[in-house]
Amino acid sequence: MWFGVDMAATDPLAGQDITVLRTRDACVRALRDPALGSNPGGPAAESGNLLFSDGPEHARVRAVVREVIARIEPLPGEVRRAIEDAVGALSGEFDLVDDFARPVASLVTTAMLGAGPLDARFLRDLEATTANLDVWFGGSGAARGAETAALRVAMFFLRAEAVPGGGLELLRAARDAGRLTDDELTLTPGVLAHAAYENSRNFLAVAGLRMAGEPDLVAALRAGGAAVVRRLAGEICPTRVVLRRALEPVTLPDVAIEAGAKVAVPLGPVAEVPGSAGAAFGLGRHACPGSGVAIAEAEVALRALAQVFADGATPGPPQWRPHPAFHGLTHAPVTTPLV
């Protein structure tokens, strides 16, 4: 069984003027159909944001972004060691978001962009930029706060010293070579940082919480293997839906979409089918170009956490983070026995 609709995940879309696709065939067709664009319309249309663009403009920026990501493929030894050290130091009472997922995702984002350190204030701003995606859901006060946060993130990268051989250096060289516009150079480091950081943070924290209740999963992760991590990613699917807008009338299996209509494409597992997997990294021209990094990062981090959980782990009450598109946690306390 592949992806379908988790009604709990799409509940927040109720009352929105958005068509939620209901079948696997419709989802696959939607993600492959160029008539369903990624541009929500309005001011975002002109923003130079990779996530909101289509066609040759999107392909051009995406090619540069793929080169940035390739700079940390395979995941460098020093990044692996930094993750193992940070996770290996955890014991007793700690929080799977603050003390595990956030530092790991931040280490990888820093390494990819070759700029930093990404301090607590920067990470708060980066996390707040998520609400900019709420442009799909009709905009809100939260989105206005997110614009200020996104501006601070952009300013950070404009001023940052670029580490030689890092992603920021590559992006600046791409602008100098005419491969990116000035606007794209202003936005792309933040978009890339957010894409890498937000999904990984959500995935790692939720995976850690699952491990705290499943000794078999801890054992499987201690043994290692990208396959276990891939399966977990498909079950957790930190991005629950992606959004598209019809550039012209589109007919999908079971549903006709009018020109201009917004469409939610669920990626998550089917709630009624235990063990079913979703399409965690999406499909089609916007499919995640960082999936290899995400799996490598999680393999190292979850194996190190499995070592920390070797004598058991007791989860406290988790705080889930309600968002129509992202599945994640705000807090997830956990305690390991003192040995």
Ligand code: HEM
């Ligand atoms: C578990 C972790 C991750 C998950 C589940 C995930 C999932 C996704 C999904 C579903 C999309 C498609 C969005 C759409 O179709 O509109 C996407 C896009 C993207 N992801 Fe990831 N991602 C993860 C980690 C990463 C990492 C580590 C990087 C960078 C190293 C990254 C970079 C990107 C970029 C740049 C895009 C935009 C691609 C485009 O619009 O063409 N992601 N991701």
